[in-house]
Amino acid sequence: MTAEIISVGTELLMGQIVNTNSQYIFKRLSELGVNVYCETTVGDNAQRLQNAIETALSRADTVILTGGLGPTVDDITKEIAAQVMGKTLKLHEESAKAIDEYFKKRGIPMPPQNEKQAMLPDDGIILENECGTAPGCIMEKDGKSLILLPGPPYEMQAMFESKVAPYLKCGSDAILYSRIVRIYGIGESQVQQELIDIFENQTNPTIAPYVKTGETTLRITARCHDEEEGEKMISPILDEIQRRLGTFVYSTNDEELEEVVVKLLKEKGKTIALAESCSGGLIASKIVSVSGCSEVFIESAVTYSNDAKMRRLGVREETLKAYGAVSFETACEMAQGIRTTSGAQIGASVTGIAGPGGGSEEKPVGLVYIAVADENGVNAKELRLGNVRSVVRERAAKAVIDMVRQSLIK
């Protein structure tokens, strides 16, 4: 099966938002074994959208459109798609009710123009929207299909997973089965050096590395008939990678660092509390993004001011005076302080200079200290994490979470 994607929205063409929807769909289609040769982005313009749909349909079996299902006059994807496919839109009672419910739940009366979103093709497949108001739909004609999905990423993704993936699976015989290996603590080129022979000798499965902020990811992909066969093809390679990279590999199931740490804490029956300065709540936010973290996560004290570090964590005034807030010593006292005051088994801390201001020759922007305290005492590390505020904070948060992970698997 072949597919094309059409992304609709003038906001894309103006560069106001990055097109992450296409990447998501590309990735999922490739995993589902659907070949994609082309993607087109057009604005909210009837003639150009119509041309794009006609061209895509002339080349591919399936065309997936995202965006333009909203309630406003700008939103014309459904109307144009129906016109090209020779379908008629009429009010879909069930969807109208669902949209009405959506607003009721929020205690808001439904604005009259939202009814437009319930106008759907009379002989299409309606795709219920579990996270928003705009239903999607599938229109079929002469063995080809148009799939219309909403633009907001989380609505699109939920609809893709629950409705579109099963629909597409019906039409495909080989699948691409992938396992994602996630690695923290060594750079991409070092990973490549360690694994060069595996990289070069593989045709099926294939191995592709890619890089995210401060970590390396490997995608191992097998072309196979089902997941079981794929798993058999991939598992010896996974074993070899883990043998060579050791505890740098933190997941072979595409989990985030924080998911792995929450899982480890649960397994070991331990609780954690955090003391954050420059990360400003980012570590807590990552931990709390893991559903069910309440079993192991007690609290985070985001002690941004020196006063808060003393008051909440018992960091000593002399320590702050003698060594400064960004120091090995303060990081240690923060970790021990949060462990003691919270009653958690593990206390982790971070203090640093995220920039752009606040740096000096002695303590430049990017200087960060992290520490972990447990029943065996406290360990701290000095790190240099670059000079971009958001990057320093993100890297610092990951470094702390990984330090906790390493302390748990020791």
Place this chain on the structure above:
Amino acid sequence: MTAEIISVGTELLMGQIVNTNSQYIFKRLSELGVNVYCETTVGDNAQRLQNAIETALSRADTVILTGGLGPTVDDITKEIAAQVMGKTLKLHEESAKAIDEYFKKRGIPMPPQNEKQAMLPDDGIILENECGTAPGCIMEKDGKSLILLPGPPYEMQAMFESKVAPYLKCGSDAILYSRIVRIYGIGESQVQQELIDIFENQTNPTIAPYVKTGETTLRITARCHDEEEGEKMISPILDEIQRRLGTFVYSTNDEELEEVVVKLLKEKGKTIALAESCSGGLIASKIVSVSGCSEVFIESAVTYSNDAKMRRLGVREETLKAYGAVSFETACEMAQGIRTTSGAQIGASVTGIAGPGGGSEEKPVGLVYIAVADENGVNAKELRLGNVRSVVRERAAKAVIDMVRQSLIK
């Protein structure tokens, strides 16, 4: 002038990387007053790339291609582009020397295949690459032009700014000048309802709405000769929008909510502290993302457990027992507690059920209470924020920041 973009690379079609290059170019073209109606993404495939270039050239004056200028056999953009434009590639001595220098500086001998990157059109404009090995080029024919840029974002951006922007400016007399209005607290359709006559009667400037998690943004764009003229054309519309939407408008300069709040706190000489439960540090993280926030931000107590709520904030056990952790009463005590214990002038809190677990019929997933305490007492609000964990948390964080904003401008 009209332009189209073609992004070349199988890694894009596999979803391995996000196409940030297109967004960058879209944005810059719009600022330069060049109209873009379409973008196409294709893989490293000769026939499909040729079709894409021919189609784009049939519609636009200028076609900008990114990617496929590397040294490997996969990289065919230059070869196919030259073929379509009827140009011949030959070795460009200066570029060959520059590539050789590039490797010398890094102490590596130039791999022989990199010479391919110096094969350039004999009558084209050569675009030197200041950050990498692949030169770009411009091929012109019959009043149309093809602009070839390298794929790595920082190489592409540097080349765009130093070579392509000046080239495009020669062909354009008007610019597009935009102001971005950001709105929180009313939905997109309600905004549209309030402003429908302005939306419909505008041709220059134009007004376009778009939606982000929980907020609406309006882009007002004037086609004009310079920024000053643009500002004059846009400012009466801005005034009218603010008159009609009041304090729902939180920025007319594309600022984030947290930037506005940090600015307001500084102006009023007030400090803030936070008590976060379901948001898990996300509010603090947003505030801390604003450089210079240390003047006004004391701390955040991410009190995820009931124990931490009592210990850190002085929430009473009876309150938790009688009303539960997710309640109007607990939100109020959290806000007052963090205000008192931190010494900040403003205390803000959030407690809710982010899901997927933890909901009940009485207190469903998405139920969130927020509160703001200041010298006049404490105010709280009940919200229903959907059923996706990450969305509930994001919306809750924004709601708190906006509630603080409203309390500051009262």
